[in-house]
Amino acid sequence: MTTATVAGSAARNERMxxxxxxxxxxxxxxxxxxxxxxxxxxxxxxxxxxxxxxVFNLGLPWISFGRLRPLHTNAVIxxxxxxxxFTGVYYSTQRLLKARMWSDGLSRLHFWGWQAIxxxxxxxxxxxxxxxxxxxxxxxxxxxxxxxVWVVFSVNVFGTIVRRRERHLYVAIWFYIATLVAIAxxxxxxxxxxxxxxxxxxxxxxxxxxxxxxxxxxxxxVAFFLTTPFLGMMYYFLPKAADRxxxxxxxxILHFWTLVFLYIWAGPHHLHYTALPAxxxxxxxxxxxxxxMPSWGGMVNGLLTLRGAxxxxxxxxxxxxxxxxxxxxxxxxxxxPLLSIKSVNALSHYTDWxxxxxxxxxxxxxxxxxxxxxxxxxxxxxxxxLWSKRLAEIHFWIATVGILLYVVAIYAxxxxxxxxxxxxxxxxxxxxxDFVETTVRLLPMYWVRVLGxxxxxxxMVICGVNALMTWRSGPxxxxxxxxxxxxxxxxxxxxxxxxxxxxxxxxxxxGLPLTFSVWVAVAVVTASLFEIVPxxxxxSNVPTIQAVHPYTPLELAGRDVYVAEGCNNxxxxxxxxxxxxxxxxxxxSKPGEFVYDHPFLWGSxxxxxxxxRVGGKYPDLWHVRxxxxxxxxxxxxIMPAYPWLARTPINWSAVERGVAAQVTLGVPxxxxxxxxxxxxxxxxxxxxxxxxxxQGGPAGLEExxxxxxxxxxxxxxxxxxxxSTTAAAAxxxxxxxx
Amino acid sequence: MKLADVMxxxxxxLFAQVALLIAVAGFATVVVSVFLARNREPFRRASLLPLADxxxxxxxxxxx
Numbered sequence: 001m002t003t004a005t006v007a008g009s010a011a012r013n014e015r016m017x018x019x020x021x022x023x024x025x026x027x028x029x030x031x032x033x034x035x036x037x038x039x040x041x042x043x044x045x046x047x048x049x050x051x052x053x054x055v056f057n058l059g060l061p062w063i064s065f066g067r068l069r070p071l072h073t074n075a076v077i078x079x080x081x082x083x084x085x086f087t088g089v090y091y092s093t094q095r096l097l098k099a100r101m102w103s104d105g106l107s108r109l110h111f112w113g114w115q116a117i118x119x120x121x122x123x124x125x126x127x128x129x130x131x132x133x134x135x136x137x138x139x140x141x142x143x144x145x146x147x148x149v150w151v152v153f154s155v156n157v158f159g160t161i162v163r164r165r166e167r168h169l170y171v172a173i174w175f176y177i178a179t180l181v182a183i184a185x186x187x188x189x190x191x192x193x194x195x196x197x198x199x200x201x202x203x204x205x206x207x208x209x210x211x212x213x214x215x216x217x218x219x220x221x222v223a224f225f226l227t228t229p230f231l232g233m234m235y236y237f238l239p240k241a242a243d244r245x246x247x248x249x250x251x252x253i254l255h256f257w258t259l260v261f262l263y264i265w266a267g268p269h270h271l272h273y274t275a276l277p278a279x280x281x282x283x284x285x286x287x288x289x290x291x292x293m294p295s296w297g298g299m300v301n302g303l304l305t306l307r308g309a310x311x312x313x314x315x316x317x318x319x320x321x322x323x324x325x326x327x328x329x330x331x332x333x334x335x336x337p338l339l340s341i342k343s344v345n346a347l348s349h350y351t352d353w354x355x356x357x358x359x360x361x362x363x364x365x366x367x368x369x370x371x372x373x374x375x376x377x378x379x380x381x382x383x384x385x386l387w388s389k390r391l392a393e394i395h396f397w398i399a400t401v402g403i404l405l406y407v408v409a410i411y412a413x414x415x416x417x418x419x420x421x422x423x424x425x426x427x428x429x430x431x432x433x434d435f436v437e438t439t440v441r442l443l444p445m446y447w448v449r450v451l452g453x454x455x456x457x458x459x460m461v462i463c464g465v466n467a468l469m470t471w472r473s474g475p476x477x478x479x480x481x482x483x484x485x486x487x488x489x490x491x492x493x494x495x496x497x498x499x500x501x502x503x504x505x506x507x508x509x510x511g512l513p514l515t516f517s518v519w520v521a522v523a524v525v526t527a528s529l530f531e532i533v534p535x536x537x538x539x540s541n542v543p544t545i546q547a548v549h550p551y552t553p554l555e556l557a558g559r560d561v562y563v564a565e566g567c568n569n570x571x572x573x574x575x576x577x578x579x580x581x582x583x584x585x586x587x588x589s590k591p592g593e594f595v596y597d598h599p600f601l602w603g604s605x606x607x608x609x610x611x612x613r614v615g616g617k618y619p620d621l622w623h624v625r626x627x628x629x630x631x632x633x634x635x636x637x638i639m640p641a642y643p644w645l646a647r648t649p650i651n652w653s654a655v656e657r658g659v660a661a662q663v664t665l666g667v668p669x670x671x672x673x674x675x676x677x678x679x680x681x682x683x684x685x686x687x688x689x690x691x692x693x694x695q696g697g698p699a700g701l702e703e704x705x706x707x708x709x710x711x712x713x714x715x716x717x718x719x720x721x722x723x724s725t726t727a728a729a730a731x732x733x734x735x736x737x738x
Numbered sequence: 739m740k741l742a743d744v745m746x747x748x749x750x751x752l753f754a755q756v757a758l759l760i761a762v763a764g765f766a767t768v769v770v771s772v773f774l775a776r777n778r779e780p781f782r783r784a785s786l787l788p789l790a791d792x793x794x795x796x797x798x799x800x801x802x
Binding site: 283 | 751753754756757760761764765768769772773777780781782783784785786787788789793794795
């Protein structure tokens with residue numbers, strides 16, 4: 001820390017302190033943003049190609065769609081957006097608080113720790129090491145590392161706040177505090193697991209409750225990772241770029257508190273018409289609709305900040321990026337509540353409409369905020385002129401066209417898909433009973449998506465070149481400008497007295513980071529508890545179905561394969577009580593069917609058909625052929641082939657650990673099933689392998705993951721067809737667990 | 739009696755109604771406080787913070 005106290009200005013009679021900001025760590029985060037952004041989007045292009053033509057899966061397990069899709073989402077969210085957040089937070093926090101970051105050591109630990117986490121994610125996800133929950137796929141050792149690094153980040157930011165020289169915490173800092181608090185709560189509670197090996201765990205929640213927790217997390221990851229920090233950055237960098245203060249500081253306060261309180265409730269709108277209780281789903285919808293107000297308040301505040309400065313937008317690529325970003329924020333936050341309305345959601349859910357919505361937000365709002373910030377920071381951080389303003393302009397236009405191509409094509413795909421799924425012919429039967437008919441119709445739009453993605457990433461490359469050349473044209477050694485500010489004075493007595501006199505209480509909070517943070521935490525936790533407590537405590541949320549019993553050890557092994565291969569990224573296991581769905585897939589899904597599902601595997605997308613009732617629909621051999629070469633059973637299928645499953649042996653010791661972990665979770669396995677998991681599994685595998693051979697399939701599959709997967713698929717949805725007595729007989733023996 | 743029994747005996751609407759009341763009360767409190775005329779000047783000063791944060795008083799020899 002290079003702070004020196006000097007004699008202050010006599011005129012102001014204040015003790016002045018001198019200090020320098022740590023911009024070196026900001027430079028590191030900025031470069032990491034660009035590098036990981038390129039990687040994450042490149043993976044996005046690969047999986048877009050795989051959807052357009054399955055040949056791009058190349059028959060390799062590590063790059064098959066199910067494994068790469070989580071890598072794409074994690075890389076873009078946590079590597080690209082994450083590093084961008086840290087860039088913006090480290091730069092603006094120091095300046096708004098007039099203080100260097102609390103600890104240079106913690107700043108470096110944060111930077112390298114976060115990069116190590118990203119590398120770990122990039123290695124484990126292609127290997128099929130995943131928890132399967134969307135945006136929370138990383139396994140428990142990495143989750144622990146994320147929590148630790150987040151603590152490091154939080155301590156560093158709060159330490160800086162404590163040592164600040166500016167009494168008032170500017171609104172951007174509030175948004176950062178909300179991010180720190182909420183992400184910690186969300187990450188910890190959604191990732192509570194029972195460990196079943198060095199890289200394997202099972203969620204402590206099951207079925208409906210797991211789905212609820214996941215989307216409480218999933219939606220609020222969007223809220224508190226992709227929205228609040230970027231809003232904080234908007235409230236800082238937009239006034240800087242426009243050289244005028246935010247249009248309405250009051251509106252920013254309203255924006256903040258309403259967003260923090262309302263957002264946390266909205267998660268259940270991801271589960272409309274599923275087995276989630278209707279009360280939770282409706283509550284999620286209502287709060288989502290209410291979110292329109294603060295979101296548009298923020299958008300209007302952002303755009304009106306440019307009042308009197310619109311002429312600058314034509315000349316300045318930074319402002320161009322910001323204006324389009326805020327416009328996309330407005331559009332996405334209009335569309336989000338729209339999609340949360342149940343009747344709209346009935347059409348949009350499981351389709352590409354959601355994908356288009358997400359990408360409008362990610363490419364338009366998040367991406368363009370990042371690029372605007374990067375172009376504003378480059379000359380300041382590297383202490384030279386931006387290498388090419390012209391290239392920045394080209395980047396803007398290429399990326400804008402790329403986004404438009406992407407979202408227009410995928411909106412069209414989503415609507416096409418949703419309408420075809422629910423289309424009936426004049427006799428009242430499904431107009432497109434074969435699911436693949438609805439997939440094939442989308443392929444031209446998937447190619448347009450590839451084109452849009454290529455344009456967007458081309459813009460990213462241009463940005464990278466511009467950044468690299470700016471970096472190279474900077475000085476060999478960066479100067480460290482010295483800043484000066486008076487030390488923080490104690491709160492005035494009247495503010496300490498506080499109360500509601502002069503409505504000073506809020507301003508006091510703004511100056512008291514601990515109190516402020518506690519109230520943010522109270523808002524987040526209170527809202528969460530109003531949904532979580534009834535969800536877990538009220539028994540009628542999940543009526544028991546007697547015929548539902550735990551998976552056999554082999555089926556559990558098959559379920560683990562299903563998770564590892566990321567099948568849930570394309571196949572749902574949740575039939576909604578909608579006529580078009582029950583006609584296509586069978587009886588709608590009941591909450592009680594999932595009580596042993598740790599984790600739940602309902603999915604959020606149907607690139608392939610729902611599998612909730614696939615058990616017994618086809619012979620075992622059909623599944624074997626389908627996995628070896630999907631085109632052999634469904635000629636127009638876009639599913640990747642999984643030839644390696646027939647070569648990969650089942651890890652029986654992992655199966656034993658898995659069953660033991662399930663018992664810890666309260667799944668009522670018999671003692672025989674726990675102690676003899678491998679023996680029972682082998683016996684069932686032998687039966688299935690024999691049946692496959694008898695049906696004319698390959699012999700000798702009994703020790704392979706393929707047989708385990710077949711056993712799991714053949715089990716799906718079959719419980720409720722059985723009588724309770726049959727199920728009880730099948731289980732037999734003394735129960736352990738609950 | 740367990741907490742689960744108490745919760746189960748309540749109607750689901752109760753949770754939504756209480757939550758809504760809390761939300762409205764919180765929102766009203768924030769609205770009243772931010773729109774009080776006497777807060778105008780402090781907020782105006784606060785809004786200028788990003789524009790007043792980056793004026794160095796010198797640039798001694800730096801480090802790489």
